[in-house]
Amino acid sequence: MDSTQFNTKEVKTSMKTRANVRKMTVTAMLSAVAFVLMFLDTVVPFMPNFIKLDLSELPALIASFALGPVWGVIVCLIKNLLHLTMTQTGGVGELSNFILGASFVLPAGLIYHHKKSKKTAIIGAFVGAVVMGIVSFPSNLFIVYPAYYMIMPKEVIIGAYQALIRFATIDSIEQCLLFFNVPFTILKGLLSAIVTIVIYQPLRPLLKGNE
Numbered sequence: 001m002d003s004t005q006f007n008t009k010e011v012k013t014s015m016k017t018r019a020n021v022r023k024m025t026v027t028a029m030l031s032a033v034a035f036v037l038m039f040l041d042t043v044v045p046f047m048p049n050f051i052k053l054d055l056s057e058l059p060a061l062i063a064s065f066a067l068g069p070v071w072g073v074i075v076c077l078i079k080n081l082l083h084l085t086m087t088q089t090g091g092v093g094e095l096s097n098f099i100l101g102a103s104f105v106l107p108a109g110l111i112y113h114h115k116k117s118k119k120t121a122i123i124g125a126f127v128g129a130v131v132m133g134i135v136s137f138p139s140n141l142f143i144v145y146p147a148y149y150m151i152m153p154k155e156v157i158i159g160a161y162q163a164l165i166r167f168a169t170i171d172s173i174e175q176c177l178l179f180f181n182v183p184f185t186i187l188k189g190l191l192s193a194i195v196t197i198v199i200y201q202p203l204r205p206l207l208k209g210n211e
Helices: 003-037 057-066 069-086 092-114 118-148 154-162 173-208
Strands: none
Touching (some): 057 069, 057 092, 057 173, 069 092, 092 118, 092 173, 154 173
16 A cells, blocks of 8 residues: 555545544534423423423434434434433433434434435425324323323323313323324424424534535
C-alpha cells in the first residue's frame, strides 16, 4: 500500500468518525428535546383526562429522517430512559411510549430513506402514524391498562370513556381502545408528522452538517 492509498484510507476513516460523532451529538440533543416535550402535554376534550397529548415523538421522527431510522428509535429509547428516573407507572408507561414511538419512526424512516423526497417523507410519516395507532391497541390492552387497574378499577376507566359518548354503547376496554385510543394515537402521529415536514428542511443543514 503506497502513501496515497494510506492517506485516502485515513481521510475516509476520519470523515466516518466525524460523521458518527455528529450523529451521536444530534441524537443526544434531539433526545433532550423529546424528554422536555414529554412534560409539555395537554388534556384533549375528546379523551379521558388521564390521557394527554404530547409531541415528544417529533424529535425522534426528525432523527429518523435526518440520520436514519435506527437513530430515531434510539431517541425514543433515550427519552424514556430519562423519564424512567421520575416514573409514576413503574416503567410501564415508558415501555409503552417506547414501543409506540419506535413503531412510528422506524417505518417512517425506512420508507423515507428508501428514496429520499418530500413525497416519501409524507408517505412514510403517514404509514408510521397508522402503524403506531395499530400497535397502540395491544400495547394499551396488555401493558398500560393492566397497570392502570392497580390504581383505578376497570369499570371506572370504562365509565370515563362512556361519559364522552352518548349515542353508542361502550362496555369493554377493547371497544374503548378501538374507538378512542387508536384514532387518537394516529392523530398524534399525524400532528408530529405535519410539524416535522414543515420544519425539517430548514433544520436539515444543521442536523446533517456537511454530509
